Amino acid sequence: MAEVVAGGFEHVRLVRHGEAGHVVEVVLDRPDALNALSQAFAAELRDAFVAIAANPVVRAVVLSSSQDRAFCVGADLKERNGFTDAQLRGQRVVYRAMARAFLDVPVPVVAAVAGYALGGGLELALLCDLLVADTTAVLGLPEVSVGVVPGLGGTQLLSRRIGLGRASDLILTARRLTAAEADGMGLLSRLAEAGQARTVALDVATTIAGHSxxxxxxxxxxxxxxxxxxxxxxxxxxxxxxxxxxxxxxxxxxxxxxxxxxxxxxxxxx
The missing domain is CATH 1.10.12 (Lyase 2-enoyl-coa Hydratase; Chain  A, domain 2)
Structure with a gap:
């Protein structure tokens, strides 16, 4: 049984799974922009995860996308195009608070990745405890190719997953990985068949929620x-x-x- 939880968000949907609601799915839902992270979107994710962290009923979380084409393509560069330095600094505060909210959730968070997970999109997945991806996933941190660096923990979290050498390769070359390549590097927790990332992630979360x-x-x-x-x-x-x-x-x-x-x-x- 799944139940949509009204959260007052525009680009984030919260769905409770199971009769007791021990598993909460956070759905990225900005399909027109392939879930690119605008400042408002990031603020919604921050608020959603702060609320989840404070809810003692929740035992596991799944982070998914409302579409198969992309999990999240990273920061909204169209929004940033006209930013002043002051606006960029203000957005940075929101982004960091969002990342902190992910890390502060006391229960396991499982990312369900299908399609593109690039830049901040991959970093969202890295902020989770487990990363499930299906064979359609394309992963990468292309920030240096557009004049920035990963800023949601990517430079730190990726090396902790796959080691310094491999992380440096991916970050400094900005190259993209197929799901199979990512799995071979140890980046993924589980590799699912095409179209099955969300199903596998929910199964994993449900298993976790059944334990102490x-x-x-x-x-x-x-x-x-x-x-x-x-x-x-x-x-x-x-x-x-x-x-x-x-x-x-x-x-x-x-x-x-x-x-x-x-x-x-x-x-x-x-």
């Missing part, structure tokens, strides 16, 4: 915080996540359900 909410949130936090630190510090972060989960009501329910051979009914509280 406390465990999933703490596991995401440990993975994110531990990635950029040394092993000893990372293990301390993991221990904190383990303790926060092991003494929760979710752990008690999980053990009881296993022994009683039934599906757990998660309390979802520490």
């Amino acid at each position: 909410p406390v465990g999933v949130r703490n596991a995401k936090r440990a993975v994110r915080l531990g990635f950029d630190t040394d092993l000893a510090s990372g293990l301390e972060i993991e221990d904190g996540a383990w303790r926060a989960t092991a003494f929760s009501a979710d752990r008690a329910e999980g053990v009881a359900a296993f022994n009683e051979k039934r599906r757990p009914v998660w309390p979802g509280t520490p």
Whole structure:
């Protein structure tokens, strides 16, 4: 069951999936511009993800597009064409707040990419925890070819996914990747058949939402915080996540359900 959630947005649709609404789909819906990110569009995405982060019912998020041709082609360069320096600085504040809102969501976010995911479009996907793409996807960071650099985390997030050398190659040459090439580099979490990115992403999100909410949130936090630190510090972060989960009501329910051979009914509280 899917239910459209009224959010007061022009270019973003929120759709709840399942009877409990534990999975929320954020649909990029500016088809006339191939989901190019205008300042207003970015502000809507910021507000949508801030609201999702504050909603304790949500256990997983899918970021998708309303069209198959493009996930998102990046920043709206037509809008920027007449910008003054002051306007560009103002837009930068909105863009950074949007990126921060993605990263601050405490539950897993799954990108469902079909068609073009270029520049800021690929960066939106990189801001997600998992990246599902189908065989129609074309991915790249072409910013240096138009006189800018990736500015939604691309220079940092891409290297963390595929390594410094490969990320430097893609960013500095501005070349595009097919989905198969991206998968071979380890950029994708899963490669889907044509037309199946959204279906696979929703399946992944539904699976995640069926697990312990406390465990999933703490596991995401440990993975994110531990990635950029040394092993000893990372293990301390993991221990904190383990303790926060092991003494929760979710752990008690999980053990009881296993022994009683039934599906757990998660309390979802520490």
